[in-house]
Amino acid sequence: xxxxxxxxxxxxxxxGIFLTLLILMHKGKGGxxxxxxxxxxxxxxxxxxxxxxxxxxxxxxxxxxxFAAIVxxxxxxxxxx
Amino acid sequence: MLTxxxxxxxxPDLRKKLLFTLAILALFRLGSHVPTPGISYTLVQQCxxxxxxxNGVLGLAxxxxxxxxxxxxxxxxxxxxxxxxSIIVQLLTVVIPKFExxxxxxxxxQTKMTQYTRYLTIGLSLLQSSTLITFxxxxxxxxxxxxxxxxxxxxxxxxxxxxxxMTAGSGxxxxxxxxxxxxGIGNGMSLLIFIAxxxxxxxxxxxxxxxxxxxxxxxxxxxxVIIALVVFVExxxxxxxxxxxxxxxxxxxxxxxxxYIPLKLNMANVIPIIFASSMLALPTLVAxxxxxxxxxxxxxxxxxxxxxxxxxxxxxxxxxxxxLILFFTFxxxxxxxxxxxxxxxxxxxxxxxPGIRAGRPTAEYLDYVLTRITVPGAIYLAxxxxxxxxxxxxxxxxxxxxxxxxxxIIIVGVGxxxxxxxxxxxxxxxxxxxxR
Numbered sequence: 001x002x003x004x005x006x007x008x009x010x011x012x013x014x015x016g017i018f019l020t021l022l023i024l025m026h027k028g029k030g031g032x033x034x035x036x037x038x039x040x041x042x043x044x045x046x047x048x049x050x051x052x053x054x055x056x057x058x059x060x061x062x063x064x065x066x067f068a069a070i071v072x073x074x075x076x077x078x079x080x081x
Numbered sequence: 082m083l084t085x086x087x088x089x090x091x092x093p094d095l096r097k098k099l100l101f102t103l104a105i106l107a108l109f110r111l112g113s114h115v116p117t118p119g120i121s122y123t124l125v126q127q128c129x130x131x132x133x134x135x136n137g138v139l140g141l142a143x144x145x146x147x148x149x150x151x152x153x154x155x156x157x158x159x160x161x162x163x164x165x166x167s168i169i170v171q172l173l174t175v176v177i178p179k180f181e182x183x184x185x186x187x188x189x190x191q192t193k194m195t196q197y198t199r200y201l202t203i204g205l206s207l208l209q210s211s212t213l214i215t216f217x218x219x220x221x222x223x224x225x226x227x228x229x230x231x232x233x234x235x236x237x238x239x240x241x242x243x244x245x246x247m248t249a250g251s252g253x254x255x256x257x258x259x260x261x262x263x264x265g266i267g268n269g270m271s272l273l274i275f276i277a278x279x280x281x282x283x284x285x286x287x288x289x290x291x292x293x294x295x296x297x298x299x300x301x302x303x304x305x306v307i308i309a310l311v312v313f314v315e316x317x318x319x320x321x322x323x324x325x326x327x328x329x330x331x332x333x334x335x336x337x338x339x340x341y342i343p344l345k346l347n348m349a350n351v352i353p354i355i356f357a358s359s360m361l362a363l364p365t366l367v368a369x370x371x372x373x374x375x376x377x378x379x380x381x382x383x384x385x386x387x388x389x390x391x392x393x394x395x396x397x398x399x400x401x402x403x404x405l406i407l408f409f410t411f412x413x414x415x416x417x418x419x420x421x422x423x424x425x426x427x428x429x430x431x432x433x434x435p436g437i438r439a440g441r442p443t444a445e446y447l448d449y450v451l452t453r454i455t456v457p458g459a460i461y462l463a464x465x466x467x468x469x470x471x472x473x474x475x476x477x478x479x480x481x482x483x484x485x486x487x488x489x490i491i492i493v494g495v496g497x498x499x500x501x502x503x504x505x506x507x508x509x510x511x512x513x514x515x516x517r
Contacts, residue, residue: 009242012118016249020203023252026259027192063253070155070246073118077233 001076008072015066022059027052089503092510095266099503102265105257106276112156112253113149113277117246119239120153120217124231128220144488147277148284153217153231155250158209160258160273162251164355165209166201170194175416202255203248210247214240266506267499275495278488300472307468311493314461317346319454321447326431344451347458348418350494353409354466354487360405361398364390399470403463410459420447465490 090096116122129151143150146159174180174194183190218240220231232239254273261269290297320341327337368386389397424444433439437446469486 009118013242013245016245019249020252023256024199024203026256027196059256066249067112067115070115070118074116074122077118078122 012069206251349413357405
């Protein structure tokens with residue numbers, strides 16, 4: 001079982017790094033601090049480009065892998081498989 | 082009211098947005114309960130059971146993470162790194178000329194600043210997660226003395242994996258917030274804070290019930306009164322009238338309209354409370370690191386901080402908190418609203434306040450009005466933020482007392498903002514909204 005755990009840990013590390021990088025590649029939405037606490041209604045016009053949509057898909061996929069690795073490690077630790 | 086809700090769900094466009102938002106919020110709550118690899122969930126639960134009141138150092142951070150912080154889950158840091166990064170970037174616009182230029186550029190500059198904020202968020206999450214895990218290796222500082230360990234294995238490899246996981250987690254939260262802003266309804270970041278705070282409500286209220294039903298009912302009634310008051314004050318604005326001169330450009334007529342500059346009574350919102358509590362947490366943090374090992378006498382100043390600044394029920398703490406909030410309200414309002422800039426813009430587009438000359442007199446007038454408005458605004462903010470401290474003394478409630486302080490202002494502010502946005506979307510489809 002240690003082999004599986006090591007594999008999951010590697011997946012977790014790689015997934016975490018990729019996830020962070022992919023998220024940083026997105027174009028930031030929303031503006032600033034006063035916007036955050038009821039500063040006013042912001043309009044969000046304009047859809048996302050094809051590139052952005054593909055990036056979304058990649059990010060979701062990596063996030064799912066990352067999350068699965070966390071849950072897997074948690075299960076192994078909890079039940080000592 | 083209810084029919085408006087059903088109508089919102091009957092509009093396909095809006096239904097999609099609402100469901101998307103709810104799904105993301107559900108994911109956020111789910112992630113808040115998944116323990117980080119390396120943390121033993123069973124041991125954390127045991128420690129939380131014996132832990133008494135929440136630590137003053139972590140008070141606000143734990144509030145914003147919805148209790149995920151003390152569970153050391155993958156979303157333990159919550160939106161805190163993003164908030165900190167936004168505050169830093171906002172303050173830097175005053176200090177660094179390059180940022181000021183970006184701010185003046187408008188939309189393009191704002192996008193660039195958001196990008197800087199995002200990089201800074203990741204950097205700060207690295208820092209904050211390392212700090213949190215340092216605490217977690219010696220959990221008695223988080224949960225009190227009886228908690229020995231929550232990490233079965235604290236080798237350097239496990240620690241590095243945990244730091245990485247928590248950093249990626251807070252990055253993911255940032256992206257989820259942006260997704261809500263983009264494809265859902267309302268402002269994503271504030272909705273995430275809203276959910277984190279609201280998730281603690283039932284628990285904190287139920288804790289009050291243990292002291293008797295009469296107190297419970299009293300707290301509910303007082304809470305409703307406070308919420309009504311906060312809604313009232315949040316909607317308070319002074320409308321400074323502005324008249325625009327008519328002008329001809331080609332064959333078309335522009336201007337000639339009269340509008341107003343809305344000056345909110347509480348323009349700074351909860352930000353002064355965040356500033357003040359983080360400032361007050363600093364001495365406690367310093368004292369924590371300067372406490373010598375057992376057997377050695379603690380220095381006098383550490384003892385002084387422990388008696389006066391570590392806990393919210395001491396009068397000296399309350400007075401300092403009050404004064405700090407008053408100060409930060411004026412400080413923050415002066416940063417966000419610059420009368421000279423507004424006056425210059427008005428002059429450029431041919432606008433003026435009736436009875437006041439354009440240019441410098443207008444700026445002086447705006448400054449005068451703003452200062453006058455901010456005085457009651459600051460006092461209101463300070464009084465509201467005192468409520469949890471007073472409840473702490475009277476009811477022995479914990480720091481997450483539901484009705485008061487930052488939580489109630491955020492709940493009301495975000496709630497109003499989101500409902501207004503749904504309202505405006507409904508009106509695009511010619512339906513009646515929530516607010517009449």
